[in-house]
Amino acid sequence: MDIQPLLAYIQKHVTLTPEEERYLAEHITIRRYLKGQYALQQGDVCKHSSFILKGCTRMFYVDDEGQEHIIMLCVEDWWSSDIGSFISQEPAQFNIQCLEDTAFAQFHVDTIEEVYAAVPKLERFFRKILERGLAASQKRIIRNFSMTAKERYLYFKETYPMIEQRIPQYMIASYLGITKEFLSKIKRQLAKEA
Amino acid sequence: MDIQPLLAYIQKHVTLTPEEERYLAEHITIRRYLKGQYALQQGDVCKHSSFILKGCTRMFYVDDEGQEHIIMLCVEDWWSSDIGSFISQEPAQFNIQCLEDTAFAQFHVDTIEEVYAAVPKLERFFRKILERGLAASQKRIIRNFSMTAKERYLYFKETYPMIEQRIPQYMIASYLGITKEFLSKIKRQLAKEA
DNA sequence: CCTAAAAGTTAATCTAGTTTAACTTCTTTT
DNA sequence: AAAAGAAGTTAAACTAGATTAACTTTTAGG
Structure with a gap:
């Protein structure tokens, strides 16, 4: 599986040199799941920041009454992780299930700080997509209320x-x-x- | 007004040198508002990323039927901006009104990228608080549904x-x-x- | 190609939260 | 201390959406 979709996505926000791209490629893992499989289960710790190269996922929460609530539906070019669990390394509140055969490009929590230090442009990139993500999430709250x-x-x-x-x-x-x-x-x- | 609360807040996430603190202080403006005043109005462009040193704000949206919906209530040590407008420099969807006399420490949109470049630790800091903010926002969506x-x-x-x-x-x-x-x-x- | 399971539909009944409107505090200003 | 506006309360009538349960259609595996 080629990480080209990830590189193209990153280049929309920052401009990487060929060297930086090479470094990036070395610090990313490709992970595949079949339709129906779980990339993350409620209670486990989220170890990866995952970009969807191909496929489709749902992120959902099972409440005390056993009811499922979908927070996000993700397709190609989206990030699909429980960011709360990823940054705190506490048990995830969310499940991530693949709705089709899915390939992720993953950063591992143990090396991502090192990646940010080696290629500050990537920290800039994440800062930018987090800004957009937060803005989108706030607008979603408004839509749900209004x-x-x-x-x-x-x-x-x-x-x-x-x-x-x-x-x-x-x-x-x-x-x-x-x-x-x-x-x-x-x-x-x-x-x-x- | 002293920016000590902001420095203390930042130091929880990254460690600045005295020099970096000095640089930071030079690139921040203190802005005060009285109770009832608007720090941002729906339709205007959000020019500042604002940290509350003292006081309290509400961020709200007025829908087509004229109804107000409060997205955030902010007190000391919170960031109170329309981040969507700030990053896109398009008209804000949200109002920010001071509910008490309020003092902000503000980064200006025109210089913030320069600040990130000069003190990469600050970009790291913002990356981290955005991660937390996004995780909190997702949990809020879940609470609203479940x-x-x-x-x-x-x-x-x-x-x-x-x-x-x-x-x-x-x-x-x-x-x-x-x-x-x-x-x-x-x-x-x-x-x-x- | 068959069959079972998964997904989607319909309709009756029910409920959490809204709307409207009248009323009661509590604050602030003069 | 009076007056007026802002904030909070109460209760009756209403509605958006949930629940339950029976049914139909689609999909996928053997």
Whole structure:
């Protein structure tokens, strides 16, 4: 598996020299999972910062009543880790499951600080994508408070048209914070309107 | 106003030399606002990354129906900016209003990259607090989906006991994503239980 | 190609939280 | 100390979305 998608993604934010690219490639591991497998399980410690080269994952939380809540649906060019567990090295609160055969490019927690020190541009890169991630997360909180379920669904469809095709409806419902039954009702309504 | 609280906060994450501290102090501006004033208004561009030395703010969004939604309540030692607007230099979606007389230590967007270049430890520092911020934001999304309003209120009280005293109830209700009437009902219920 | 399991639908009933509106404190200003 | 505005409370009527349960359709494995 080629790490080209990762390099291309990084180059959008910082410009690496060929040497730096080589160093990067040496400090990254490729890891593959089959559809259905877990890249991380609630309770385990998250040891990797993982970029999706190919495939698709869901990050979800199982609450005290046994109900699943999807926080993120990730496809190619997304980072899919429990960042809370990764930085604290405490047990993860989230599960990450592959929804298709998936290949990750992974930084290991034990060497990432060393990588930042050797290639400060990579620390800059992560600083930048964390800024974007935090801004996006705050906007999501707002959407959850200020939009109805129907509006959230329409926003999701419009913003991630490619994701809807690849993922079962009941997972999209969970991502939107509603039941699959209610999403079904929303879709019927929308079909009637059109 | 002394920037000591900021220095102490930074030193928790990275260790600055006296020289670096001096450089930092030269690239920071102190800005004061009175209770009720806006440090940022929806539609303006956020030019500063602001740390609260003293005081207290709310960051909120006004939706199409004119309703206010509070995303963050910030006190001393918190960063209070619209990070989405700050990094893109596009109009802010959020307002930041001071709920008490407030003093900020501010980095200006035009010089912050220069500061990162001069003191890479500061970029490291921001990378770390962004990681924490993103992890916290994800956990908040989960709480909003998996807890009832009553549970969210109890969590808030327990996690930020000092904030509840300083801020009107109706703002706490907005932060929790409920109406002030319903928070009132929850409090009555809790009082009865005890 | 068959069959079982997974995914999606429909509809009735129920509930957490909203809306509206009237009322009661509590603060602040004069 | 009075007045007025801001903050908080109460209760009745309402609604978005959950729950339950029975059903249909799609998918994938043997």
